[in-house]
């Protein structure tokens with residue numbers, strides 16, 4: 520679904536677990552102009568075909584997987600990045616003129632260090648391996664996605680759910696914030712997973728609350744909803760989680 524010019528949202532509608540995906544269309548120069556955030560599971564614990572579902576929704580919006588040039592992961596949990604490799608392979612189907620022969624994968628460096636240390640434990644905890652290699656690391660600060668249409672993102676290192684969790688802020692026109700599993704509609708990310716830290720999560724959420732946010736796009740939906748639209752509702756959500764979750768973190 521198109522949310523704004525250049526920005527598409529794919530809210531997971533299934534019964535089992537999977538992340539929401541977000542896509543910046545026509546953001547990069549070259550043959551593969553789209554950027555996807557958290558492509559999610561290939562197949563989840565209820566055998567729902569998550570990736571097929573995403574691709575058919577993208578097709579409805581006239582977006583092709585072979586046109587994806589960059590995959591950004593908010594963190595390394597398989598419900599956010601299991602489909603990375605499948606998308607890279609789809610991107611190889613397209614011949615290009617540029618240097619990149621396939622979609623690139625990126626994630627925060629601390630997340631990969633955490634994975635290297637905790638990989639086996641994580642796989643046991645989450646029931647799946649996270650089998651991908653990033654092509655480069657994300658850093659706190661600006662990430663400019665190409666000169667022509669100037670989609671300039673800010674990467675915020677927001678640990679707490681995992682050590683290298685990032686949030687992605689798009690300040691242009693209206694403030695758009697993609698939070699991964701840091702913050703949801705009426706809830707926060709789990710801190711009882713390997714690498715989770717309640718104190719850090721609180722600090723990360725407080726940091727996000729200082730941004731000017733018109734659209735908050737979380738990694739998962741809750742009973743309250745998925746996308747939070749409007750500054751007032753976003754502020755109410757920060758107040759709600761401060762009141763109801765912070766004492767437990």
Ligand SMILES: [Zn+2]
Pocket residue numbers: 594596680700
């Ligand atoms: Zn997660």
